[in-house]
Amino acid sequence: MERSYYNPIEVAPREDLRILQLGKLRKILNKVYKKVPHYREKCKKAKIKPSNLKTLEDIRHFPFTTKEDLFVDYPFGLLAEPLEKVVRLHTSSGTTGKPKALFFSKRDIFAQAHLIARSLYMSGATFRDILQNSMTYGLFTGALVMHYGAELLGMLVIPAGPGNTERQIELMQTFGTTCIHMTPSYALYVASVIHEKGLKPGKDLKLKRAYLGAEPYTDETRQKIEEMLGVDVYNCYGLSEMGGPGVGFECPEKKGLHLWEDAFLVEIVNPQTGEPVKPGEVGELVLTSLNREAMPLIRYRTRDLTHFIPEPCSCGRTHVRIARILGRADDMFIVRGVNIFPQQIEAVLMSIKGVAQNYQILLEGYDEMTVKVEIDRDFFDGRIERLLKLKEEIAEKLRQAIQVRPKVELVEPGTLPVSEGKAKRVIDNRTL
Ligand code: ADP
Ligand code: K
Ligand code: ZN
Incomplete structure (x- = not known):
């Protein structure tokens, strides 16, 4: 029998998860307060310090970190470790505004890779799978972070990068690609080219799963891609500020994305007031990185809109679920x-x-x-x-x-x- 979880933490009782989170949150708050002058100043203005945190709920009294904060003392201002500890730079793709600089230590790279490996395993992928990674390699986190995680799981990774659709299809046919990772808009396009070439996905291609993310899409789009390519589509969510993809991922139930709470503290707030929304109400996702070494961010305003799915998931995982991202506050x-x-x-x-x-x-x-x-x-x-x-x-x-x-x-x-x-x-x- 194959084990059904990559890491037992996925099914930990919620009470244990919360205890774990509180411990990590205390440590990370102390660290950022001590090492990041900009954040310390913000706390002082709000008249709060890490020792005021008694419960997880107390986090709501601490200042948010916004995209604008990333430009204060750019590019190194929010680093919580000396530059010697940093092994990688990524910038966000800059869909909105100027690029942000994000830094990773060795530990950060592998922690995120484990989250990816865990997420891919959750979808049923194993070391027998062949992943064609058609996200953009380079400064963007999308491709490289997924690449490391998939390798960690033991998948054979084809670092295809995006574009050149003819070549993409050729790679799929030659190497028997079973999984693809790309944006949903590109997946629709690739599917249409496959269709126009008269290729039958079930027969001429070996595709089983598509990991689609980096931009919002709807359930209708998912269904369309699933039908056209004969694959299971898994929604994959992340942002460079939180380490890239692997922050949230769908399980085979495909009813919302699990956010990995051993690595992130999750809040959803009213974007106008900053106050927590009621369970199930739409608001802005706010994330605190609990594991990040080089550049932890406290209460980061993602600008992404979603809501909690409060019911426990039938897959057995206890980590909180959110609805697929409904849009960005900035896209409205x-x-x-x-x-x-x-x-x-x-x-x-x-x-x-x-x-x-x-x-x-x-x-x-x-x-x-x-x-x-x-x-x-x-x-x-x-x-x-x-x-x-x-x-x-x-x-x-x-x-x-x-x-x-x-x-x-x-x-x-x-x-x-x-x-x-x-x-x-x-x-x-x-x-x-
Ligand atoms: P940006 O696009 O802001 O420059 P990133 O390249 O880090 O920064 O992209 C992260 C953003 O992409 C997220 O904040 C979110 O808006 C969007 N995103 C990522 N994955 C998904 C997904 N599965 N569904 C919807 N939106 C997503
Ligand atoms: K392999
Ligand atoms: Zn689940």
Whole structure:
């Protein structure tokens, strides 16, 4: 019998987990207070010090760390160890704003690799699997951190990097790739190319699992990719500030992501007030790294929106679950007074037959919204009324979902820009 957990900590009683967390939190708070002048100053202003922490709940009296804090005394300001202890630099991909510098010690590298190995094992992967890693190698954490973790588990890793889709498919065929790691938007594109080539995933390819993350996507997109590629899709969440991927991962139940609480203290707060939300209520994810040596961050505001899934998971793991990221606080846009996330639009589009994998949201003039949608090659049979009907269906379903009726423009497949990394979905040219 194969053991079902990579590490017994995954099923530790919650009370034990909390005791472990409190111990680690005390240590890390003391360390940051002592070694990081910027954080110490913030604590002093808030009139609080590490010895005030008696219970885990007391963390809410400590100051947050924000993305802006990462630019104070840039780049070394938040280091809690001498530079000699640092073995690696990553920067965030800078989807929003300028790049942040994040530092890892040797211990940090391997601690995160173990979280990845644990997460991959949870999905059923073993040393027999072959992982094609199609995230961007380099300054970005996405590829390298996954790479180390997969190797630790013993998988054979193909460091493909993103792009050159023909070559990606060739690699899959030649080496019998069983698992892929990429962004969901790129996975949709790769799936469409595989489909166009007439390859049958179950027969011509050996794919079993896709680890998709680095950007928000919906359950509808997941289903579409699962059908097109004949794989199980696992949602994989992380951010460079918390060590990269491996922070949260879906278990085979696929009902939310487990966040590894032996490594992170998890809070969800109201983004306006900073106060904790009620269980199940949507708010901003706030994380404290409990294990980080070089650059621990206390109460880091991720800007990612989600909610707790309070029920215990039937997989037996006790670590808290969150819903898939609903969006970034920074991605929200407002049209005619309505707050909209690109994912709301994606969920509608991916559930409509005839819609292909790519779309774009264009904002112009005084709040004019156009949604450009690629249609399936098989869908258009020459009958214009079929297209008009599809257009109407999309506009109406979007109106129901977001309260705003956008203009819909149908375009041929392959005409919207393809992203190999994180997709840029919203183009805002408004004259407001
Ligand atoms: P950035 O994109 O801010 O420059 P990173 O490259 O570290 O920084 O990306 C981390 C961010 O990517 C997360 O904060 C989150 O917004 C997004 N992200 C990562 N994984 C997922 C996922 N599985 N679902 C949704 N969003 C994700
Ligand atoms: K192997
Ligand atoms: Zn589970």
